[in-house]
Amino acid sequence: MEPIILDGKAYADEICDKLRDTVSGRMANSPQLERPELTIVSTGNDSASAVYLRNKINRCIQIGIDITHRHYSSIDQSEIESLCCKNCPIIFQLPIISNAVDIKYIITKNMQSYPESDVDGIFSYENIANLYTGSHIPLNIPCTAIGIIKLLKHYNIEMCGKVVCVIGRSNIVGRPTAQLFENENATVIKCNSYTPKNTLIKMVEAADIIVSAVGRANFITMLDLAECMSGRGQKLDISKKVIVDVGMNRDSDGKLCGDIPQNVKDHCYAYTPVPGGVGPMTVAMLMWNTINTWSRKNGTFTVDV
Numbered sequence: 001m002e003p004i005i006l007d008g009k010a011y012a013d014e015i016c017d018k019l020r021d022t023v024s025g026r027m028a029n030s031p032q033l034e035r036p037e038l039t040i041v042s043t044g045n046d047s048a049s050a051v052y053l054r055n056k057i058n059r060c061i062q063i064g065i066d067i068t069h070r071h072y073s074s075i076d077q078s079e080i081e082s083l084c085c086k087n088c089p090i091i092f093q094l095p096i097i098s099n100a101v102d103i104k105y106i107i108t109k110n111m112q113s114y115p116e117s118d119v120d121g122i123f124s125y126e127n128i129a130n131l132y133t134g135s136h137i138p139l140n141i142p143c144t145a146i147g148i149i150k151l152l153k154h155y156n157i158e159m160c161g162k163v164v165c166v167i168g169r170s171n172i173v174g175r176p177t178a179q180l181f182e183n184e185n186a187t188v189i190k191c192n193s194y195t196p197k198n199t200l201i202k203m204v205e206a207a208d209i210i211v212s213a214v215g216r217a218n219f220i221t222m223l224d225l226a227e228c229m230s231g232r233g234q235k236l237d238i239s240k241k242v243i244v245d246v247g248m249n250r251d252s253d254g255k256l257c258g259d260i261p262q263n264v265k266d267h268c269y270a271y272t273p274v275p276g277g278v279g280p281m282t283v284a285m286l287m288w289n290t291i292n293t294w295s296r297k298n299g300t301f302t303v304d305v
């Protein structure tokens with residue numbers, strides 16, 4: 001059977017249309033309202049970041065969010081201090097270039113008093129605590145993680161009672177994604193790029209849902225699925241498994257690709273394509289967090305998507 005393609009682009013379009021209608025409806029009813037705002041801070045010239053930045057800016061324009069994009073070749077502590085403030089939704093596009101020893105720690109320190117402004121949901125301890133305690137009234141939820149959960153729910157993919165293998169342990173993707181699956185009552189196995197290949201394949205074998213957030217093209221190949229099972233004389237059957245591919249890599253021809261090659265995805269039950277899967281959902285969830293911060297500031301309802 002042909003695998004189901006989990007079309008993140010189409011669902012993100014739906015979500016962003018709803019956010020646009022909310023903004024235009026509220027602005028029409030209350031013209032004195034300040035428009036929603038987002039500041040994006042970027043540094044250096046990372047090619048994957050450039051793709052995300054373009055998509056984030058285009059979505060802001062679509063929805064009616066006033067966007068300020070500040071680009072630095074390298075950013076320092078005083079610039080970060082001056083950028084963080086109350087009710088000013090802001091993201092620091094990662095990777096971030098700085099001469100400071102631990103720039104992420106500096107951002108974290110500066111975001112502590114402004115959890116509502118941390119629309120990436122990864123820097124303020126209040127947002128992180130809400131995630132790890134499974135709060136029912138969170139402020140901002142990390143965008144890729146909640147984007148994956150929303151996409152699977154949209155396709156009625158069951159998470160409760162399922163086994164999920166999350167490969168990758170970054171603060172921005174792997175860790176929050178593992179936690180959100182646990183909050184959905186899944187059993188979560190955490191691996192990373194150092195997990196020995198034969199152990200990794202055993203974890204993949206045990207899982208119903210595999211999330212790869214390693215950032216390495218061809219991280220799991222057909223050969224891996226065949227070789228690691230060779231002691232048992234068969235190839236690993238992935239026909240009932242769901243593959244969520246968070247990778248944003250370039251292949252040897254410079255083409256955008258995920259962590260898992262297409263010839264592996266072709267054998268599974270459902271998968272997210274790259275591009276057009278998790279990436280657009282990440283951006284849509286950033287827009288959602290931004291509009292919810294705006295709603296709280298105005299005393300209006302947060303938007304259900």
Ligand code: GUN
Nearest residue numbers: 091092093094095120282
């Ligand atoms: N780099 C790659 N994805 C993201 C994201 O969702 N947010 C930020 N801030 N940086 C990123």
